[in-house]
Amino acid sequence: LAKTTQPISMDSYEGQEVNITCSHNNIATNDYITWYQQFPSQGPRFIIQGYKTKVTNEVASLFIPADRKSSTLSLPRVSLSDTAVYYCLVGDINTGRRALTFGSGTRLQVQP
């Protein structure tokens, strides 16, 4: 089971770029790295997923180095509405269950 480690909290200001780094030293060969966003009293929402190098969508970018032992979620020009908890996950293939293992996440606070 690949465990992830990410900062408990981060602060930023509107308009800044925010980078949240996640460590996953025991990532398995076939695991993907997935990031979710959660607002209070709501279910998490899928942001982005990748396997290696760089992935970009309309919301964020995901940078994954060659050894895949870490990954960085990049949020360009954050706004107040980006205040949320961000979870980094890697796929659990050991049991074949394909269910997600969530840690405590990173609480991002964006200030005006």
Added chain:
Amino acid sequence: DGGITQSPKYLFRKEGQNVTLSCEQNLNHDAMYWYRQDPGQGLRLIYYSQIVNDFQKGDIAEGYSVSREKKESFPLTVTSAQKNPTAFYLCASSIPGAGQTYEQYFGPGTRLTVT
């Protein structure tokens, strides 16, 4: 509109009573999941089902039960055996597709309070 619905949004029960939380999806997804979230914590997996009439225990299944008689529905029963049932419960679904992708779609959640 495709999505996942959970009802009710808020639920109050007395200690010692069983309670069933509803989860319905019209996304035609094969896999469905139940998670529990406590204040300030991440999500923990209770049960999951990859196909109709089959389900597996997650990390914290004690005191819970599920059924999967239809593809669209995956109800969760919180029994009186669950020691600390007060929590936020989230249902999710996904397509167990090729490769190792893990995109899941979550419902709005049910906040259960047991007193």
